[in-house]
Amino acid sequence: MEVEPLGEGLLVLRFGSGIDPAVNARVHAAADVLGQHALRGVDDLVPAYASLGIRYRAEAWLTTDRPPWQALAAAVQALLDGTAAAAAPAPRTVEIPVCYAAAHAPDLAVVAAQAGLPASEVIARHCAPLYRVAMLGFAPGFPYLIGLDPALHTPRRADPRTQVPAGAVAIGGGQTGIYPRALPGGWQIIGRTPQVLFDPGRQPASLLQAGDGVRFRPIDAAAFEQALPT
Structure with missing residues (x-):
C-alpha cells in the first residue's frame, strides 16, 4: 500500500x-x-x-x-x-429491476452483435452475475459495477449521446453501470430501471453505496411503467 x-x-x-x-x-x-x-x-x-x-x-x-x-x-x-486478518462483513445486496425492451435498449443489438449472441442471451448473461459497486463517480449516485461477463465487454460509442435518460443501464468496455439522472454519456444502453438511483431529499441520497452487491432482474414494459415514481 x-x-x-x-x-x-x-x-x-x-x-x-x-x-x-x-x-x-x-x-x-x-x-x-x-x-x-x-x-x-x-x-x-x-x-x-x-x-x-x-x-x-x-x-x-x-x-x-x-x-x-x-x-x-x-x-x-x-x-x-x-486488523488485516479480520473477515470483511458480507456486502449488502440490492436487486435492480431492468426493462430490456427495445424502447429502453437502443444499443442492445450492438452489444449482441459484438458478442455474437442473440439479444436474449445478452440479457440472461447481464442478469446472471452478482456485481459489486466498485465505486461511485462521474455523477452523484452513478455506480461503476465489477463482474460483467467478458463476452459482453463492448467499446463505448464513437458518438456519445448528449442526453441519456435517468435509469439507463449501460455497458462501457468491461463495466456496466446505471445513469442516475438524464446526462450526456457514451456507454451502450441495453435497458432501463424505474428505480431512482439518486435523490438529494433521501437519506442516504444514493440508492447504491460503494461495496454493495447488485443483481439485475428483468421486467417487462408494463412492470416498468407501473414502477415508475409518480
Whole structure:
C-alpha cells in the first residue's frame, strides 16, 4: 500500500492500479476497517477502483515532529496492519429491476452483435452475475459495477449521446453501470430501471453505496411503467 497526501485535507491510500476485483476488494476491506474504528478528524472515506481517499481535518493531527498527513498515515497503517486478518462483513445486496425492451435498449443489438449472441442471451448473461459497486463517480449516485461477463465487454460509442435518460443501464468496455439522472454519456444502453438511483431529499441520497452487491432482474414494459415514481 502506498500513501500520498493531496493537499492539506486528503490522504490517498493506493493498493494497485487498473480495474482488478481483488485490488478493489482490498480497498473496501480497508474502508470497512477504518469506518468501524472512527479515527479522529476523519470526515469521509471515498473508495475508488484501486485507492481509498480519506478526507480529514489537519488540525486533529497536529504534532511537533511531523506533518499531520504523516501522523494520520501512521495511525491508518497501524490500524490496517492490526486488523488485516479480520473477515470483511458480507456486502449488502440490492436487486435492480431492468426493462430490456427495445424502447429502453437502443444499443442492445450492438452489444449482441459484438458478442455474437442473440439479444436474449445478452440479457440472461447481464442478469446472471452478482456485481459489486466498485465505486461511485462521474455523477452523484452513478455506480461503476465489477463482474460483467467478458463476452459482453463492448467499446463505448464513437458518438456519445448528449442526453441519456435517468435509469439507463449501460455497458462501457468491461463495466456496466446505471445513469442516475438524464446526462450526456457514451456507454451502450441495453435497458432501463424505474428505480431512482439518486435523490438529494433521501437519506442516504444514493440508492447504491460503494461495496454493495447488485443483481439485475428483468421486467417487462408494463412492470416498468407501473414502477415508475409518480
